[in-house]
Amino acid sequence: MKQAGSILIVDDNPDILIAVQLLLKQHYQTVITTNNPFDIEQILNEQKIEVILLDMNFNHDAISGQEGFYWLKKILAQDPSIVVVLMTAYGDIQLAVDAIKAGAADFVAKPWKNEQLLASITAAFSHAKDKQQLGKLTRQTQGLNQALSGQKFEFLGKSSAMQRVFDTIEKAAKTDANILITGESGTGKELAAHAIHLASHRSDQAFISLDMGSVSQNLFESELFGHKKGAFTDAKNDRVGRFELANNGSIFLDELGNLPLKQQAALLAALQNRQVTPVGSSKAINVNIRIICATNENLAQAVQEGRxxxxxxxxxxxxxxxxxxxxxxxxxxxxxxxxxxxxxxxxYKRVVSITPDDMKALCQYHWPGNVRELAHVIERAVILSDSDILDVCAVVGLDKVEFEGTNNALGGRLLTINEDDAVVNNSEVKNDDDFNLDRVEQRTVRAALKHHQGNVTKAAKALGLTRGAMYRRLEKYDL
Known part of the structure; x- marks a missing residue:
């Protein structure tokens, strides 16, 4: 049975063309021949060619092989996915080495043995298939990366604290050093990772991110390293892992503190060896990637606790x-x-603004959900506002708010937070001088849960937290 595939044979000797065509047409569906290398460009424009068997000498008495190198370069410039096998009657080791360096997949010396020529052509078609798949994957990855990049918020800041962050990013991004980004949930760790990638020499390559807290333990290695078809029950097709997707680019591993010890060992081995082995395969794949990790956990403490x-x-x-x-x-x-x-x-196609008083209120709020919470509040305000002036306090669940002892933030009825409700009349205030962050956060989480009638997903969204971060706080405060 003939295999699917198209091959072009280019040689100025008609006897060679006939002999190779008779051999290969028994095995492949499409075999095209030409004795003029100047026909190559037109043939490639007219139909899809996967493999070219190219003679290296076309002028009489030519033995240098330079013509073959010239046409090899022209072919690969026109279509890099084509696999070229060079052949000449004057084979020597140095010429073969030079041919491979120039981009040829193999080198065949005349006269050939049919078995050897068929083996070389078979390998060439396999190589062509791999190149096509890789090209498709690269395009998909680049398209996905561009789409995600287009949706990213900017990593902004003018404060002295953020200027120090920007200075460190500028210095570190120029290297391939592994980077750990720490900070509370919602501070913009993924935006920082993307900023590092864009400032690096890998900026034109893929930026692949993965929330480690969302990866099932059973699928961890498949997600990161890929798998082969049939490797496990649901492995119906080959899958490329995140590490391979990020090859030559950057990979961002978020919520790293959630990773169990067994998976930590597998990740460490991949980072040390710069190799991954897909599940169900025995062949390791080399990867050249920039590692950026992030966590809101205290990893030094986690080390002491054996986690x-x-x-x-x-x-x-x-x-x-x-x-x-x-x-x-x-x-x-x-x-x-x-x-x-x-x-x-x-x-949302709205024209809205924030009053100076509301902006002052925003600046005095403690923001337990950090920048993510601020973005969420502004988005809700834009959606829910009935006028072109945002009512920020209504959006965060307050009629009017007093911050840090002032009563002129919004100039109205004063409300604050206690342990039972997110907002109560200030005549019911308890511990209004308690600024302990853990207790403030505990009260806020409890209030969000009560407001959303125990719905964890809605409460987490309102607080600007991921579900994983929300559950950690529920466990922390025994809620």
């Missing part, structure tokens, strides 16, 4: 970048609020 491998921590934090919480960069709130206002106004 995180110390050798993995050493491997991932050549450079550590800590993102400040929003309450420590209050100078950035007007900049961020205006940015999100413009973004969501455009998205």
């Amino acid at each position: 995180f491998r110390q050798d993995l921590l050493y491997r991932i934090n050549t450079v550590e970048i800590r993102l400040p919480p929003l309450r420590d960069r209050l100078d950035d709130i007007p900049l961020l609020a205006q940015y999100y206002l413009e973004h969501f106004s455009h998205k």
Whole structure:
């Protein structure tokens, strides 16, 4: 049975063309011949060719092989997915080495043995298939990367705390050093990772991100390293892992502190060896990637408690970048609020603005959900506002708000937070001088749960937290 595939044979000797054609047409569906290399460009424009068997000498008495190298370069420039096998009657080792270096897949010396020629052509078709799949994968990855990049928010800040972050990013991004980004949930760790990638020499390659907290333990190696068809029950097709997708680019592993010890060992081996082996395969794949990790956990403490491998921590934090919480960069709130206002106004086709008093209120709020919470509040305000002036306090669930003892933030009825409700009349205030962050966060989480009648997903969204981060707080505060 003939195999699917198209091959072009280029040789100035008609006897060679006939002999090769008679041999190959028994095995392949499409075999085309020409004795003139100047026909190659037209043939490639008219139909899809996967493999070319190309003579290296076309002029009489020519033995240098330079014509073959010339046409090889022209072919690969026109279509890099084509696999070229060179042949000549004057075979020598150096010429073969030069041919491979120039981009040829193989080298055949005349006269050939049919078995050897068929083996070379079979390997060439296999190589062509791999190149086509890789080209398709590269295009898909680049398209996905561009789409995701287009949806990214900007990584903004003008405060001194953020300027220190930007300075560190500028220095670290120019290297291939592994980077660990730490900070509370919602501080913009993925935006920082993307900024690092864009400032690096890998910026034109893929940026692949993965939330480690969302990966099932059973599918961890498949997700990161890929799998072969039939490797396990649901492996109906080959799958390329995230590490291979990120080859020559950057991979961002978020919520790394959630990774169980067994998976930490597998990740460490991949980082050390710069190799991955798909599940169900015995062949390792080399990967050249920039590793950027992030966590809101204290990994040093996790190491002491035996929950995180110390050798993995050493491997991932050549450079550590800590993102400040929003309450420590209050100078950035007007900049961020205006940015999100413009973004969501455009998205929802609204023309809205924030009053100076509301902006002052935003700057005095403690923002337990950090920048993510701020963005969420602005988006909700843009959607729900009935006028062209945002009512921020209504959006966050307050009629009017008093911050840090002032009563002129919004000039109205004063409300604050207690342990039972997100908002109560200030005549019912308890511990209004308690600024302990854990207790403030606990009250806020409890209030969000009560407001959403125990719905964890809605409460997490309202707080600007991921479900994983929300569950950790529920466990932390025994809620």
